[in-house]
Amino acid sequence: MQASNHDQKIIAGFDLAGYLTAKQKLINDTLEQILQDTSNTSHVLEAMKYSLMAGGKRIRPILCLAAAEAVGGSIDRVLPSACALEMIHTYSLVHDDLPAMDNDDLRRGKPTCHIAFDEATAILAGDALLTMAFQVLSSNEIPRPEHGSMWLRVTYIIAKAAGHLGMIEGQMRDIEAEGRKLSLDELERVHALKTGALIEASVHVGGILGNGSDEQIEKLKIYAKNLGLAFQVTDDILNIVGDPAVMGKSVGTDSLRKKSTYPSLLGKKQSRKLAEKLVNNALHALDIFDNKSDPLRAIAGYILNRKR
Amino acid sequence: MQASNHDQKIIAGFDLAGYLTAKQKLINDTLEQILQDTSNTSHVLEAMKYSLMAGGKRIRPILCLAAAEAVGGSIDRVLPSACALEMIHTYSLVHDDLPAMDNDDLRRGKPTCHIAFDEATAILAGDALLTMAFQVLSSNEIPRPEHGSMWLRVTYIIAKAAGHLGMIEGQMRDIEAEGRKLSLDELERVHALKTGALIEASVHVGGILGNGSDEQIEKLKIYAKNLGLAFQVTDDILNIVGDPAVMGKSVGTDSLRKKSTYPSLLGKKQSRKLAEKLVNNALHALDIFDNKSDPLRAIAGYILNRKR
Numbered sequence: 001m002q003a004s005n006h007d008q009k010i011i012a013g014f015d016l017a018g019y020l021t022a023k024q025k026l027i028n029d030t031l032e033q034i035l036q037d038t039s040n041t042s043h044v045l046e047a048m049k050y051s052l053m054a055g056g057k058r059i060r061p062i063l064c065l066a067a068a069e070a071v072g073g074s075i076d077r078v079l080p081s082a083c084a085l086e087m088i089h090t091y092s093l094v095h096d097d098l099p100a101m102d103n104d105d106l107r108r109g110k111p112t113c114h115i116a117f118d119e120a121t122a123i124l125a126g127d128a129l130l131t132m133a134f135q136v137l138s139s140n141e142i143p144r145p146e147h148g149s150m151w152l153r154v155t156y157i158i159a160k161a162a163g164h165l166g167m168i169e170g171q172m173r174d175i176e177a178e179g180r181k182l183s184l185d186e187l188e189r190v191h192a193l194k195t196g197a198l199i200e201a202s203v204h205v206g207g208i209l210g211n212g213s214d215e216q217i218e219k220l221k222i223y224a225k226n227l228g229l230a231f232q233v234t235d236d237i238l239n240i241v242g243d244p245a246v247m248g249k250s251v252g253t254d255s256l257r258k259k260s261t262y263p264s265l266l267g268k269k270q271s272r273k274l275a276e277k278l279v280n281n282a283l284h285a286l287d288i289f290d291n292k293s294d295p296l297r298a299i300a301g302y303i304l305n306r307k308r
Numbered sequence: 309m310q311a312s313n314h315d316q317k318i319i320a321g322f323d324l325a326g327y328l329t330a331k332q333k334l335i336n337d338t339l340e341q342i343l344q345d346t347s348n349t350s351h352v353l354e355a356m357k358y359s360l361m362a363g364g365k366r367i368r369p370i371l372c373l374a375a376a377e378a379v380g381g382s383i384d385r386v387l388p389s390a391c392a393l394e395m396i397h398t399y400s401l402v403h404d405d406l407p408a409m410d411n412d413d414l415r416r417g418k419p420t421c422h423i424a425f426d427e428a429t430a431i432l433a434g435d436a437l438l439t440m441a442f443q444v445l446s447s448n449e450i451p452r453p454e455h456g457s458m459w460l461r462v463t464y465i466i467a468k469a470a471g472h473l474g475m476i477e478g479q480m481r482d483i484e485a486e487g488r489k490l491s492l493d494e495l496e497r498v499h500a501l502k503t504g505a506l507i508e509a510s511v512h513v514g515g516i517l518g519n520g521s522d523e524q525i526e527k528l529k530i531y532a533k534n535l536g537l538a539f540q541v542t543d544d545i546l547n548i549v550g551d552p553a554v555m556g557k558s559v560g561t562d563s564l565r566k567k568s569t570y571p572s573l574l575g576k577k578q579s580r581k582l583a584e585k586l587v588n589n590a591l592h593a594l595d596i597f598d599n600k601s602d603p604l605r606a607i608a609g610y611i612l613n614r615k616r
Binding site (some may be wrong): 101 | 345443
């Protein structure tokens with residue numbers, strides 16, 4: 001299979017585990033630094049930190065950094081935007097876990113925000129993480145005036161992907177679809193919005209801030225679209241076969257909620273094949289890039305084989 | 309009393325009711341236009357529209373437009389940002405009304421969002437309104453590159469005022485203070501954050517996008533700081549003496565929740581005097597402006613005499 005061949009080639013030449021660890025540290029350090037502030041006397045900043053620093057995989061910011069690297073851009077320039085993407089992802093988890101939404105008690109192996117604090121604090125902490133993302137995006141130092149337009153474009157891409165035309169519409173459709181069997185097209189559209197839009201934005205923004213060419217950015221977006229969907233298909237599979245101890249969250253919840261998933265519509269075997277095909281498409285989109293895109297290649301392989 | 313003198317002078321020369329009606333129409337038309345979109349199949353956009361078009365007073369966007377006018381700026385340029393401010397204000401109301409927060413059933417004379425829809429939809433509609441504000445702020449056409457920096461600065465000011473260093477911190481402190489008697493200083497700080505920060509940002513942003521001088525912008529911020537606090541003091545008074553039919557929301561709720569308010573700490577009479585003093589300070593800050601700032605002057609008088 002092509003995906004596996006790609007995968008082996010990558011593992012031979014590239015230390016993904018080392019790359020991910022280094023990038024996670026960079027992102028965590030930057031997030032800690034951004035959250036250093038002493039003017040809050042309420043618990044809201046504590047709750048924001050609790051959820052943001054709960055040991056997430058940092059896939060979106062890493063994709064953002066890796067996309068910038070793939071086009072030869074600088075990590076420093078893209079780092080604040082990468083952190084903003086993680087803030088948006090975290091806020092969405094905090095709100096999704098609320099009793100009125102998925103009502104989850106456990107996230108990343110720890111009590112969810114509304115369990116560790118309370119519901120009002122979790123709602124506000126989520127709101128604050130979302131708002132802070134835009135504060136970070138707009139706080140960049142602008143050495144040259146034309147950079148202002150660039151960051152404004154980046155802010156727009158992220159806001160559109162996260163809002164009622166992207167992630168939030170996906171989440172709402174997902175909720176409204178509970179108990180109803182979706183078609184494969186409907187399911188794909190839900191995921192393209194709910195998780196795909198922000199993953200695509202992460203890679204897109206990395207490409208823009210890395211000064212990628214239009215062609216490079218188009219290819220990066222195709223990579224991200226396929227990767228995002230592959231990520232969701234494997235997520236659905238892990239919700240059946242995953243180990244809760246490794247994943248740090250409950251499994252079997254999709255089936256309990258009678259949610260349409262790839263395994264429920266296609267079966268486990270076909271779902272696995274679909275994930276492989278999507279990863280293969282993602283890798284193919286990287287053909288025009290040199291070995292600076294090895295991290296993106298390796299991440300595609302990782303998505304396919306992840307255990308959490 | 310100086311405030312009343314100012315007030316009469318204004319009423320003699322300026323049709324505030326006509327001004328507010330015209331500006332409300334402009335803002336409502338622009339909001340309707342922004343919300344025109346057919347790609348949503350879920351209920352989230354409907355819920356966003358429901359809350360956004362529920363007949364709010366539009367004080368924040370009007371202050372933003374009036375500040376731009378005061379420094380001789382163009383309304384067209386500032387209108388999208390003014391609408392973004394109203395989206396942020398509305399999202400904060402939708403979330404504040406949730407059962408886990410203030411648990412209010414009535415807002416602007418209509419069922420609150422989570423009553424008209426459901427809790428999950430209200431959480432997501434609030435999130436989406438907040439996100440959309442930043443989409444609107446970053447979607448401005450940028451005829452010249454240096455404008456990018458200007459809008460980025462505006463985005464930063466709004467995000468900071470709305471987030472964990474501003475409005476959200478104020479809301480969290482307000483919740484955490486329930487049942488505890490605050491000092492006057494603590495109460496002022498809560499309000500400066502909870503409502504003051506976004507009102508100040510509204511005027512600040514209007515001044516910036518209207519190309520105001522540094523001195524003009526500083527004076528506008530003093531105006532807004534005093535006006536914002538005056539607004540809150542009169543809000544507290546209306547929560548005791550207001551007519552629910554005129555206000556479109558319940559009264560007496562602060563007392564029921566044992567919340568510290570200006571009337572509970574100072575009494576009604578002293579609270580009224582404080583509001584007058586603050587409005588007077590606001591008017592004084594406008595002394596350097598010509599009659600293009602009459603709308604701002606008249607609004608200050610309106611805040612003092614408002615019935616809803």
